[in-house]
Amino acid sequence: MARKALAVLFPLCVAAIAAASQPVRLPRLLVPVPDRLAPDDANGPRVVVVAGHDTAAAVASIKAHGGRVLAVLGDGALLVDGPSEAIPDADRAPAALAWTVRQAVLPVLASLDGADADRFAGGVPVAVAVSRQKLLPAAAKRLADAGAVLAWTRPNGRLAELGVRVPTAKLAALRTALSEIDGLVWADVLPGARLTNDASAWQCQSGLPGVLPMDLAGLDGTGQVIAVIDTGLDADSCYFADPEYGPPAVSGPAGTEVSPTHRKVLAVDFLWDLDWPDPGPGRWDDQGHGTHVAGSAAGDGGVHGVRDGLDGMAISARLVIQDGGTRTDDCADLPGLGCPLLPLCPVLEQARIQGARLHTNSWGDEENITPHNRYTERTADIDRFVWLHRDAVVLFAAGNAGHAGIDTVGSPATGKNVIAVGATEHGDDNPLCVAGFSSRGWTQDGRIKPDVVAPGTDVHSARSDANVETDNCDVRFASGTSMAAPTVAGLAALVRQFFVEGRAPDGVPSPSRGFEPSSALVRATVVASAVDLSHLGCGDIAPIPSRDQGWGLVRLDTALPVPGSLLRLSVRDEGRAFSGAGDTSFVEPVGLAAEGPLKVVLAWTDPPSSAAAAVNLVNDLDLTVTGPDGTFLGNAFANGVSVAGGEPDRLNNLEVVWLPAASPGTWTVRVSAHAIRWGRQPFAFVITGEVAAAPPRRPGARVASAASGQE
Numbered sequence: 001m002a003r004k005a006l007a008v009l010f011p012l013c014v015a016a017i018a019a020a021s022q023p024v025r026l027p028r029l030l031v032p033v034p035d036r037l038a039p040d041d042a043n044g045p046r047v048v049v050v051a052g053h054d055t056a057a058a059v060a061s062i063k064a065h066g067g068r069v070l071a072v073l074g075d076g077a078l079l080v081d082g083p084s085e086a087i088p089d090a091d092r093a094p095a096a097l098a099w100t101v102r103q104a105v106l107p108v109l110a111s112l113d114g115a116d117a118d119r120f121a122g123g124v125p126v127a128v129a130v131s132r133q134k135l136l137p138a139a140a141k142r143l144a145d146a147g148a149v150l151a152w153t154r155p156n157g158r159l160a161e162l163g164v165r166v167p168t169a170k171l172a173a174l175r176t177a178l179s180e181i182d183g184l185v186w187a188d189v190l191p192g193a194r195l196t197n198d199a200s201a202w203q204c205q206s207g208l209p210g211v212l213p214m215d216l217a218g219l220d221g222t223g224q225v226i227a228v229i230d231t232g233l234d235a236d237s238c239y240f241a242d243p244e245y246g247p248p249a250v251s252g253p254a255g256t257e258v259s260p261t262h263r264k265v266l267a268v269d270f271l272w273d274l275d276w277p278d279p280g281p282g283r284w285d286d287q288g289h290g291t292h293v294a295g296s297a298a299g300d301g302g303v304h305g306v307r308d309g310l311d312g313m314a315i316s317a318r319l320v321i322q323d324g325g326t327r328t329d330d331c332a333d334l335p336g337l338g339c340p341l342l343p344l345c346p347v348l349e350q351a352r353i354q355g356a357r358l359h360t361n362s363w364g365d366e367e368n369i370t371p372h373n374r375y376t377e378r379t380a381d382i383d384r385f386v387w388l389h390r391d392a393v394v395l396f397a398a399g400n401a402g403h404a405g406i407d408t409v410g411s412p413a414t415g416k417n418v419i420a421v422g423a424t425e426h427g428d429d430n431p432l433c434v435a436g437f438s439s440r441g442w443t444q445d446g447r448i449k450p451d452v453v454a455p456g457t458d459v460h461s462a463r464s465d466a467n468v469e470t471d472n473c474d475v476r477f478a479s480g481t482s483m484a485a486p487t488v489a490g491l492a493a494l495v496r497q498f499f500v501e502g503r504a505p506d507g508v509p510s511p512s513r514g515f516e517p518s519s520a521l522v523r524a525t526v527v528a529s530a531v532d533l534s535h536l537g538c539g540d541i542a543p544i545p546s547r548d549q550g551w552g553l554v555r556l557d558t559a560l561p562v563p564g565s566l567l568r569l570s571v572r573d574e575g576r577a578f579s580g581a582g583d584t585s586f587v588e589p590v591g592l593a594a595e596g597p598l599k600v601v602l603a604w605t606d607p608p609s610s611a612a613a614a615v616n617l618v619n620d621l622d623l624t625v626t627g628p629d630g631t632f633l634g635n636a637f638a639n640g641v642s643v644a645g646g647e648p649d650r651l652n653n654l655e656v657v658w659l660p661a662a663s664p665g666t667w668t669v670r671v672s673a674h675a676i677r678w679g680r681q682p683f684a685f686v687i688t689g690e691v692a693a694a695p696p697r698r699p700g701a702r703v704a705s706a707a708s709g710q711e
Helices: 009-016 056-064 101-108 133-145 168-179 196-205 289-298 345-353 377-388 481-500 519-528
Strands: 023-026 029-032 046-049 068-074 077-081 097-100 124-130 149-156 159-166 184-189 225-230 265-270 318-323 358-361 393-397 418-424 452-455 459-462 475-478 568-578 586-592 596-603 620-627 630-638 641-644 654-662 665-675 681-689
Touching: 056 068, 056 077, 124 133, 124 168, 133 149, 133 159, 133 168, 159 168, 196 452, 196 481, 225 289, 225 345, 225 481, 289 318, 289 459, 289 475, 289 481, 318 345, 345 377, 358 481, 377 393, 377 418, 393 481, 393 519, 418 481, 452 481, 459 481, 481 519, 519 568, 519 596, 519 654, 519 681, 568 586, 586 596, 586 681, 596 620, 596 665, 620 654, 620 681, 665 681
Parallel strands: 225 318, 225 358, 265 318, 358 393, 393 418, 418 452
Antiparallel strands: 023 029, 046 077, 046 097, 068 077, 124 159, 124 184, 149 159, 459 475, 568 681, 586 665, 596 654, 596 681, 620 630, 620 665, 630 641, 630 654, 641 654
């Protein structure tokens, strides 16, 4: 696209120049100086070429006669704004030549007719610059009258710019409108800065460049709220700001203020006493980590509500920001969380009251100590919070200690009820492999962590400029599992939206089928979507489940059907299911019409354990899948696939059966209780494949067991 998206000056020079006296090199184009002036029909920006490339006298003359030099283009070329008398003539600057810029508008967009323009699903992105701020309103109105949708306006040095999105059918009208704009300097096809988050979006939706089935199906995070506990937020960044509403509501460590109509940020909670009660413009995120993380999860710049290459995973989700402050020392980077680390349930509870049901955390409490893979009391806090709030989805970065080897996943990512996320390379030019820094499993008691992985190297996301009064749109690169975790948090928001909108089992929204999913169901679905990196070109990695990748790379289209696809997602979300080991099993029949993939994932929210426990599983459930190919137990794997026989898993509260080529016929999914040591144990499972699937079963709806004749 770069070859065709030429700035307005380039085709102008080609069209206006007939003979060469001396070459003028503009970016990517070598053009001669014209032998005569083009018609000058109005005041405004002009390209001026000074013979001999000695521009000093011309610049002085331009300024003396009321003109401005907007840019120095090189080889004696200047971009000049001002009245006609400010343009050098033969008397003031011998052999100076000039031509009006707007003569060059029409060729700029000509090459975007047809298929090239259609690749921009939300309209062709065009940026337009005029010479003065006061000319912007008229330019914006003229473009709007031509069918363009205004995305933004902002000063840029000596120019003033605006961005629009133009439907393909309106390109001809746009060209006419551009030719009539006073003070036009340039117009260009200019897609948004290509965040590496954009690559994460297609990597984690389909694996095919530019293919975004979740976006096309309308899964964008609508109705979902993600809490981010980090260094804060640059709230006036274009990825989060609401120009109409203004700054979001702020609270202290126990506050519950919200901005219910803010388009992106419900609340910012300042947890550090040196930031609160007077945060000031420079205390919202003076480190930048939190702004970057929030951008990966739910940033939405450019055209709001439309993915345009600038955005995070859940562009329409909203945020609760919990600012832990910034102080880098041997103990605490987030002083608002205390040193030693404070109990975490009240922190998560604050965000829950403010509306969050997803919580992403790109920090850990074992980064500078060993061993890394312990179950700490802060890990127990997280497990306790989810146990008490069964709909809370909590994610943690696995840590960046992978270079130290195996068993390096850090607390609280070692929690049973969290989604622990490792990092992969982006894989644009290389195989998708786990990044060297990404912490490896297992946990100290042998559980599978991380759960999943997502792109986490060179992630291009929102950048804080450490000032909430600058209206910036900055971005930067960063790498770490800190970047992978919010990516999966945004994807988990899409999963949650899927169930709330009643899209199971076929992907078609149906309010009558909608329900608030449990954390266990969201976790099971995220894992069900994971694909084995050893099948994606990374030959040096052990197949799933492995210390490096857990259950693999999140790819939502392998679990979430979209309307018209053959994939089905059969789910069951049971509350208070088991009270003891003798309770009757839950059984689900599955019909497979032809040979094909079949994946079943069971997850349950387990009661909290303790750092003193050698094995942290409390309540133990078992998954068994039986069919024409035999009987398969959860987590009994060899070479990346389930194998018949084996031993029941006695460590994990998430179990998987994966059959890439299951035989057609009737299969039976059974969930039974091996040990119930605390409370009544709920669970959730998902079944994915081209199966005959019924609508999701709500708690208490049981299917008769072929073995017991009950249920």
